[in-house]
Amino acid sequence: MSTRMSVDFARDTRLEAVDRGLMYGDGLFETLRVVGGVVPLWPRHAARLLASAVRLGLPAPDTDAILAEVRRLADGLADAVARVTFTAGSGERGYARPHPAKPTTVVVVGALSLAGAPYREGIALRLCDTRLGDQPLLAGMKHLNRLEQVLARAEWSDATAQEGLMADQQGRIVCATAANLFVAIGGRLVTPPVDRCGVAGVARAEVLAAGDIEIRHLAPHELVAADEVFLTSAVRGILPVRAFAGRTWQPGPVTRHWQEHWGGIGLPLPNRSKDSD
Amino acid sequence: MSTRMSVDFARDTRLEAVDRGLMYGDGLFETLRVVGGVVPLWPRHAARLLASAVRLGLPAPDTDAILAEVRRLADGLADAVARVTFTAGSGERGYARPHPAKPTTVVVVGALSLAGAPYREGIALRLCDTRLGDQPLLAGMKHLNRLEQVLARAEWSDATAQEGLMADQQGRIVCATAANLFVAIGGRLVTPPVDRCGVAGVARAEVLAAGDIEIRHLAPHELVAADEVFLTSAVRGILPVRAFAGRTWQPGPVTRHWQEHWGGIGLPLPNRSKDSD
Numbered sequence A, B: 001m002s003t004r005m006s007v008d009f010a011r012d013t014r015l016e017a018v019d020r021g022l023m024y025g026d027g028l029f030e031t032l033r034v035v036g037g038v039v040p041l042w043p044r045h046a047a048r049l050l051a052s053a054v055r056l057g058l059p060a061p062d063t064d065a066i067l068a069e070v071r072r073l074a075d076g077l078a079d080a081v082a083r084v085t086f087t088a089g090s091g092e093r094g095y096a097r098p099h100p101a102k103p104t105t106v107v108v109v110g111a112l113s114l115a116g117a118p119y120r121e122g123i124a125l126r127l128c129d130t131r132l133g134d135q136p137l138l139a140g141m142k143h144l145n146r147l148e149q150v151l152a153r154a155e156w157s158d159a160t161a162q163e164g165l166m167a168d169q170q171g172r173i174v175c176a177t178a179a180n181l182f183v184a185i186g187g188r189l190v191t192p193p194v195d196r197c198g199v200a201g202v203a204r205a206e207v208l209a210a211g212d213i214e215i216r217h218l219a220p221h222e223l224v225a226a227d228e229v230f231l232t233s234a235v236r237g238i239l240p241v242r243a244f245a246g247r248t249w250q251p252g253p254v255t256r257h258w259q260e261h262w263g264g265i266g267l268p269l270p271n272r273s274k275d276s277d
Helices: A018-023 A042-056 A063-073 A116-119 A148-152 A203-211 A222-223 A253-264 B020-026 B040-055 B062-073 B117-121 B147-154 B202-210 B220-224 B253-264
Strands: A003-005 A014-016 A027-035 A079-087 A106-112 A123-127 A163-167 A171-175 A181-187 A190-192 A213-215 A228-233 A238-244 B001-009 B014-017 B028-036 B079-087 B104-111 B122-127 B163-167 B171-177 B181-185 B188-191 B213-215 B228-233 B237-244
Touching: A003 A063, A018 A106, A018 A148, A018 B020, A018 B079, A018 B147, A027 A042, A027 B104, A042 A079, A042 A203, A063 A079, A063 A106, A079 B020, A116 A238, A123 A228, A148 A163, A148 B020, A148 B040, A181 A203, A190 A203, A203 A213, A203 A228, A222 B237, A228 A253, A228 B188, A238 A253, B001 B062, B014 B104, B020 B079, B028 B040, B028 B062, B040 B062, B040 B079, B040 B188, B040 B202, B062 B079, B062 B104, B117 B237, B122 B228, B147 B163, B147 B171, B163 B228, B181 B202, B181 B220, B181 B253, B202 B213, B202 B228, B228 B253, B237 B253
Parallel strands: A123 A163, A123 A238, A190 A213, B122 B163, B122 B237, B188 B213
Antiparallel strands: A003 A106, A014 B014, A027 A079, A079 A106, A163 A171, A171 A181, A181 A190, A181 A228, A228 A238, B001 B104, B028 B079, B079 B104, B163 B171, B171 B181, B181 B188, B181 B228, B228 B237
């Protein structure tokens, strides 16, 4: 995609090679959708970024300035995706951070065009061999240490699956490589906990805040037996799952409800009756 | 320190902000000591870098070119430390790597001056609250996902300790934030396994290759009861431990033996009889 970028709020495409974001993955990121200059989920992105900065001991990001920068770079784009990277900044060699830390902020914005088919028909999932490590101190955050997701996503390159589910060390399903998981079972909507591994997505937070959701562990066989399955993502919204482990589904009423909710909060998804992508 | 740098073997101090090394910590690094233009442990650094690239599915680094670059940047320095960072390179947004990946190589070199006191008197250790996550797929590698070490090192900023030990999720000691651990107990030299967490240091590999070492888990109380304790680091060599958890030691004959071994392979450590630092 053609991108617009800034580094520390100035037009640039490069940063210091001794930045701790590169050296140690010492930082955080947010990936967000901008519709007509508005970021409907911004309060959740900002809250996660601030809370994670506290957990990592980083200075507080200036979330107002970041939002303004995102909107500036997205100016004129009807639909856009932005990635905000916030690092501990440059420092001497070694794990000890400089005091005071001088963080680095990178914003990258590109036009977004969501294909219609995944929303109408659903996507196929695979179960990744790469399991998530057990690390409560880092769980839930969208930090820059993402090798687990990279390894999981590298497991397949064909079109047989559009996303991969990741299990924890005990084999319980936690989330997809880049999305959270919701499962309708017996009239309840369930999502796995992300307190020992996985990412607490802002789209997941939106569903949790607006619905009556049960947070509990899910075994793969429960997924296969579920009435409906969908993924949530800040950029892609509500993605119906049509196939997993031999089971197939049609997008159902619960999934449709949450797709409509997404449109209602200002994040319209491709119309499910539309034929063209 | 005054540094000399290159990015992809050309004089530069910056890299693309969309490099996957920054975006996802998708890469590896080595930190090595260069004495008079020679890197005595280079074969071990190169072997770890190559083996880790295979594990992560990265293209093979050109280790000959990297060594030549390290030596070029270290030219004229009697003693130097080099950091080599090898990433998956720039790519589109998303966890899927581009095919083919075009890696990025960053080399940073600075003069090294090892203070004498730690080698003569030993260093004090603390036990970090930050525990290492359980992730066999990433264990042992010196990859760019180092938030655990950053959090552990951020636990103290005073001079009461020079290094911190990190335990696994079960509370067993694994390594220090930036060094491996060896313990002399009852005539045996013991080091913990690094197959589920921790880094398999090249200095550790040198000791394992040159000695008769037992690899097994260590509880904190075993450390306190040990005859000798020392840390190993590619840059700092063999560091005697003088204090941990209320116990104190004098540097003993086993530690001295390995310090002499270090001098013998071309990595001289500050003379233990010298008074000045």
